[in-house]
Amino acid sequence: MLKSNIPGGISSSVIPQNWLFLTTYKKFREKLLKNETWSVVARLGTKGFQTPMWDFNVMLLSIVHQKPQPENMFTGLDVSEENNAAEKDKALKTDELKIIKQNEQLENPDARIVLGKNSTGVLFSKYAYAYQGISPADFPKFGRNFWEIFNWENNDWWFWQSTVKETVHFGGKELILWYSELLKKIKEEGTAYIRGSESWEKDGISVSAMGKLPVTLSKGQASDTNVAIVIPQNKNHISAIWCFCSSPNFNEEVRKIDQTLKVTNSTLIKIPFDLEYWQKVAAEKYPNGLPEPYSDDPTQWLFHGHPVKAENPLQVAVVRLLGYRWPAEVNAASSSVSGSVNNNAAGSGIYVSEEARELIAAVKQHDHHTDDDGILCIPPVNTETAGADRLRDYLQEIFADEWNTHTQQQLFDKEGAKATNMETWLRDEFFVQHCKLFKNRPFIWHIWDGRKDGFSALVNYHQLNKDNLSKLIYTYLNDWIRMCEAKKKDGESGAEGLLSAALQLKQKLELILEGEAPYDIFVRWKPLEQQPIGWEPDLNDGVRLNIRPFVEAGVLRKKFNVKWGTDRGKNPPGSPWGEVRDNDKHLSLEEKRAAREK
Incomplete structure (x- = not known):
């Protein structure tokens, strides 16, 4: 653009704006x-065009092709926060112009272009380091939600800090x-990236690298690449640094020098x-220091379980x-990370507050x-006893003096449930929620025969091995079938339908037990001879793969969002099922048995 212009000529264009702040463009x-x-720099942001196109950040730039005078000033505008092209057009005409001295931009970190007054002072880098996290290159293979695994003695599973939607302590x-x-092997091959080891086993702040950069406290676990x-x-500066990072000032200062969707760790x-x-x-906000690890959220590994x-x-x-x-129940420890052998490994202990440890001890009594x-x-x-009665008895005991005539409805309200009695909630709403x-x-599976008045059972996936699936079929379901047959014999109305539904469920569960396609489990990172034969799931493979036979058979209470298509990325050359990460395969029992016999 500039090369084709004459000396003193003006070049104006709308181009991507990331070169204004990315480190790789520093010399440029x-x-x-x-x-x-x-002359002019106007940040337009996303949705800067009236015609449909990819939603990326753009800018308007106007430059005169001549050497700048030492006192040259240019005008700056930032309309990136406006919602659409029409609003941006209006803002370009009405917003106050910022007058910026050109040569002062060279004094910014990495010569980044900052529109408006740039903050001055000692850089954050004098007091803190910032580290990027681990990228395993194949999340479905190497990543899980913690509730998908139950064996916390296996130190191959590491707790893995991820993003938050809003700033919270934990x-x-x-x-x-x-x-x-x-994973270590593919790291050596250059496919996976194990980063951030300098932050392991140290107290810090986890910064979610997108949006408004929400933060949470970190207790030394490894982190993923999105934080x-x-x-x-x-x-000793941890409290001050937390107060800064958790304040709006932090995001404002970072966004002055970097408007990318995902900010790099070095920018922070x-x-x-x-x-x-x-x-x-x-000192004013935390006179006794930062809070110790604690959570009432059951989707957090810090959760006490009460x-x-x-x-x-x-x-x-x-x-329960x-x-x-929960992991914190299995191996809770004090909040200090000092002296831990491996604070990342799931089996090595979770550091929780005294209050959490008291709750863990209290709930264990039940x-x-x-x-x-x-x-x-x-x-x-x-x-x-009926499931609803067992649940109610448990709740009454654990709530003790807090239980009254309104407690059950209050619990339904807290779950956002429509039910007014425990059996209806268990049958109709538990699994959806x-x-x-x-x-x-899900790790509690609701298996049913398709009738609201029929056979229904909640099963703990972690205990649903071949023996327990057989027990579900031949002990519990068979007993229900026996009762339905007795009702039919006595001529009870509706007994025929109950019996028919139960027998169909039994047939479907037996197909899962046998494991012939399409009621099989396929694990794309395992060779043919290691594929499960019948219902013999490896819990390390995760819920997504192991639940498929039950979804295919249509025996779960509700459909939910789970898919087995092609995952992003490619497998390394020589992978057992090729380079395409396709999970949508079925294998016959004959194929798998033949492979094992070789």
Whole structure:
């Protein structure tokens, strides 16, 4: 554009704006600032065109092709926050112009272009480091939600800090990473990136790298690539740095020098930071120091497991009845990270507050209600009490003096339920709410025969091995079938329909038990000889793959959002099923048995 212009000629264009601040364009910016006379810079942001096109950040730039005078000033406008092209057009005509001295832009970090008054002072980098997280290159293979795994003794699974939607003291603690020899191998091959080890086992701040840069406290776990971990150079500054990062000032300062959708970790510490000021803020806001790790959210690995304090008490109560326990319950420790052997490994301990440890101890006193086999039938079968009665008894005991005539309805309201009695909620709403809460990776499965008055059972996926699936079919369901046959024999109205539905469910569950396609499990990262034969799931493969036979058979209470198409990226050459990450395959039992016999 400039090369084709005559000396003194003006070049104007609408172009992507990322070169104004990305580090890779530093030398280019310096060259333009030193050799060309800038006239206008207007940030348009996204939706800057009336015609449909890709939604990316653009800018209007006008430059005179001549050496700039030392005192040259250019005008700046930022209309990127306007919602559409019409609003941006109006703002360009009416907003106040910013007058910017061109050569002062060279003094900004990396010579980034800042429209408006640039903050001055000591850079944040004097007091903190910022580290990028781990990118395994194949999330469905190496990443899970923590509730998909139950064996916390396996140190191949690491807690994996992720993003938060808004600033909270403790959040983004849902994921775990399979830090296996295979991951280490593809790291050596240059496919995966294991970064941020300098932040491990250190207190810091996890910054979600997009949007308004919400933050949460980090206790030394590894992080994913969508966050940056800010670590104080002096650990005594952690409260002041948290107060700064959790304030609107942090996002404002970062966005002055970087408007990309996803900010790099290095950018976060290239902004001014007034330590003395933020120390005063911290002393006033946190006179006793920052809070210790604690969460009432059952989707966080810090969760204490007590229904009374939980954000979703009914969900937690059902899950506990069926034998699930949260990671913090299994191995809770004090909040200090110092001296830990491996704060990332899921089996090495989770650091929680004293309040959380007290709740963990308190809820354990009610574990005698826990089901032995992880199967809770909603109707009374096999001499067991009806599921709703068992749940109500558990809740009444655990709420103790807090339980009254209004408590049950209050619990329904807290779950956003429409039900007015416990059996209706279990039959009609539990599984829908469970799937929503646990991000479409349910670990309590509602298996039913398709009738609201028929056979229904909630099963703990972690305990649903071949023996327990057989027990569900041949003990619980068979007992229900026996009762239906007796009702039919006695001539009860509707008994024929109940019996027919139960027999069809039995047939479908037997197909899953056998595992012939399409009721099989396919794991794209395992060779043919390692594919499951029949119902023998490897829980490490995750809910998404293992639940497929039940979805295919149509025996779950509600459909939910789960797919088995092609995942992003490519497998390494020589992978057992080729380079395409296709999960939508079915294999016959004959194929798998033949492969194992070789």
